[in-house]
Amino acid sequence: MDDLKRYLVEEAVEDYAQGRISRRQAMAIVGGLVGAVVGAQLLAGCKRGERGAPPASSDTRPAAQPIVAADDPDIVAGAAQFPGEGATLTGYLTRPRKEGTYPIVLVCHENRGLTAHIEDVTRRVAKAGYVGMAVDLLAREGGTAKHAESEIPALLGNVPPERHVQDFAAGLAHARAQPGVRVDRVGMTGFCFGGGVTWRVAAALADLRAAVPFYGMPIEPDKVGTIQAAVLAIYAEQDDRINQAIPAIEKAMQEHGKTFRKIVYPGTQHAFHNDTRERYVATAAKAAWSETLAWFARYLA
Numbered sequence: 001m002d003d004l005k006r007y008l009v010e011e012a013v014e015d016y017a018q019g020r021i022s023r024r025q026a027m028a029i030v031g032g033l034v035g036a037v038v039g040a041q042l043l044a045g046c047k048r049g050e051r052g053a054p055p056a057s058s059d060t061r062p063a064a065q066p067i068v069a070a071d072d073p074d075i076v077a078g079a080a081q082f083p084g085e086g087a088t089l090t091g092y093l094t095r096p097r098k099e100g101t102y103p104i105v106l107v108c109h110e111n112r113g114l115t116a117h118i119e120d121v122t123r124r125v126a127k128a129g130y131v132g133m134a135v136d137l138l139a140r141e142g143g144t145a146k147h148a149e150s151e152i153p154a155l156l157g158n159v160p161p162e163r164h165v166q167d168f169a170a171g172l173a174h175a176r177a178q179p180g181v182r183v184d185r186v187g188m189t190g191f192c193f194g195g196g197v198t199w200r201v202a203a204a205l206a207d208l209r210a211a212v213p214f215y216g217m218p219i220e221p222d223k224v225g226t227i228q229a230a231v232l233a234i235y236a237e238q239d240d241r242i243n244q245a246i247p248a249i250e251k252a253m254q255e256h257g258k259t260f261r262k263i264v265y266p267g268t269q270h271a272f273h274n275d276t277r278e279r280y281v282a283t284a285a286k287a288a289w290s291e292t293l294a295w296f297a298r299y300l301a
Contacts, residue, residue, distance in 0.1 A: 001034075004164075004196050005157040007217040008111055009033050009042070010241055011192075011270075012153065017046040020278075025150050032154025059282045063275040066116070068123035073097065075126040077119070080133070082174035085166050090143055092119050092134040093175065094126035103182045103300040104175045106168055107134040108190030108197045110274070111153045113144030117276045118191075128293050130300070131181050135171035137164050137197075156193060164197050165204045172205070185209060185300040187229075189292060190216060192271055195234075202229045210299035212292045215242050215270050221252030230259035232295040234288050236268040263291060 001009075009030055016026035023043060031039035070077055080093035092114060096102060105125045109118040114136035125132030138144045140163075141155050156164075168188075176183045187210035190198035195216015202211040203219050208229040215235055231253065235243055246262060253260035265272065265284040272281040273288055 002161055003217055003220070004161045004193070004200075005033060007196055008153045008157040008193065011111065013042055013046060014241060016043060028150035029153045032151065033157050060278075060280060061282075062277060062280050066120040066123070067275070068120060068127045070119070070123065072123065072127065075123055077123050077126060077132075080171075080174060082170060084139070084170040087140050089167055089170055090136045090139040091171055091174075092122050092132075092136075093178070094122050094132040095178070095180070096126055096129055099180065101180050101182050102129060102131050103185035103187065103296070104172065105130040105132050105296060105300075106172060106175075106186070106188040106201070107132055108164075108168070108188070108194030108201075109134065109137065109144075110191050110271070111156060111193040112149055113138050113147070113152050113156075115144065115276075117274055118194075121189075121191075124289070128296075130187075130296065131175055131178060133171045133175040135167050137167055139167070153193075161197070161200050162204075165201050168197070168201050169205060172207070182300075187211065187296045187300050190214065191273060192216065199231075202227050202231065210296055212295055214273055214288070215239055217242060218245055218249040221248050224249070224252045224256050224258060227253075227256075227258055230295070230299045231261075232291065233260070233262045234273075234291070235262060235264040236270050236272050236284075237264050237266045238268060239270040242270060263288070 012026050012029040015021045076097050077094040080091045107122045122132040122134040136144055186207050188198050189212040191214040195213035198211050198213040199218045202208050203223050203226050206228045211229040212232045268281050268284045269279045271279045273285045
């Protein structure tokens, strides 16, 4: 089992144990990844917790509207279609409306596919002065919209991570073919599962100059030597499953002389940046996005 697939299994088991999803939902995800028998055994070993009351403060309440609307007058945004390795791929492409030449920022979605939230994040990229390119990693399976949420982790996890890297390489080629693009200035960000993909794209594509993985499972320490990007890793304080990998990747990045910085936001849980979900923390999310844009400004300018 590769590490991204293991990440998806562990995430579903954790969500079930903490009361975020039902046993039926957990079985659909875990069973789809490792089979029904093993899935049942994994869930049987969980101590089921209580979900607790939903957040009530304005700092943790999910947003009712996107932060950057699809019809925002400062940007151009819409669906994209482009050739990939043996398939036609799809995604979401954004750019500032004002004429100019802009760096590229790739955006990788969570384990729920290319959702409206990730489209919003990609529009935020354009609003900040970049060409944003989000790739739907389910394009080969018909696209995110054709699948139930519980089906998506298995579709993402049952293919080799190299396919996701390939598809982002194709998305980058499509973005570079657009007018008014700085083809030599490329960054990437991704969230949860997409944070893990961001690490892997950074290791595979030497053209990546900056990467900001949000609480993503890093690559193995012995694979960091090929990374050329300056990496800003964003973490949540209450995210032990991901945070246990921090010391090893931090040490490896330092030993290989890579540019690396980490920020751990106190009082937050995994996925705190997603303003459509219950673990959203507005103050931390806004601070992390500000740091992300500052990182891109520094290394993509």
